[in-house]
């Protein structure tokens with residue numbers, strides 16, 4: 001299969017919590033797909049299902065065409081090499097008792113990818129260099145490093161076994177603002193040089209603009225819009241995407257001309273009892289009566305998939321960012 005990842009109608013419920021409620025999404029070889037949404041939208045849960053830290057409630061996860069949805073430990077093992085994850089908080093995801101060298105070398109050891117100890121040490125040294133860390137750091141412990149250095153170690157560990165897919169779950173949001181850009185640039189450089197596919201999970205649309213080939217927007221466990229980055233950034237069709245973009249600083253002020261920032265009322269509703277009809281209707285500035293009763297299907301319109309009753313077949317529809325005329 002040319003697809004590295006295929007999710008079909010992925011569902012992940014935790015008891016009554018419908019965290020992920022039917023996601024269909026594919027990522028091609030070397031492609032970067034940004035999965036965007038507020039906290040509570042279920043995007044991290046999708047990432048954990050992809051790396052099979054979670055076994056989905058229903059639906060399918062395929063890696064390179066192989067269905068891994070229900071595989072258990074041993075059967076999963078051959079696929080562990082294909083996919084890796086970088087978590088939001090490097091302090092919590094690195095074992096404090098292990099040296100940096102052991103942490104980065106662990107996947108090589110577990111997957112039997114080094115001939116011997118020397119070979120592993122050489123590969124660890126290469127990995128550290130790849131993420132811009134000095135070799136001497138191999139003998140240090142995570143607490144001796146800065147937050148940015150720790151996240152570089154996480155990235156080195158994730159990429160040590162040369163996965164074809166990297167899940168990056170808010171990889172910079174726990175870091176000091178001053179180092180966020182350098183870690184994001186590192187990821188972008190590595191992706192370009194190594195060519196792995198990437199599911200880039202973030203709540204920040206502006207951070208994905210120069211990294212992502214496609215953008216998929218989640219709201220309350222479902223996709224509301226998904227398409228090529230340029231389509232989404234220059235002509236978002238879903239009111240929720242428009243609202244998210246209106247809040248993000250954009251490098252091109254032309255794009256903001258005649259538009260206003262949309263502040264959505266209230267928090268994202270509970271995933272225990274999602275609103276009926278369109279799940280976004282309780283916060284949507286342009287909702288109509290139909291939105292409260294009928295679920296808008298995710299349709300292919302204007303070069304993307306979008307789920308909104310008010311978007312016409314020709315792609316016409318409301319822009320909630322339009323400055324109201326008085």
Ligand code: SF4
Nearest residue numbers: 278281284291308309
């Ligand atoms: Fe808003 Fe209705 Fe479209 Fe949902 S379907 S985004 S409530 S207009």
Ligand code: MG
Nearest residue numbers: 039043044170
């Ligand atoms: Mg999250």
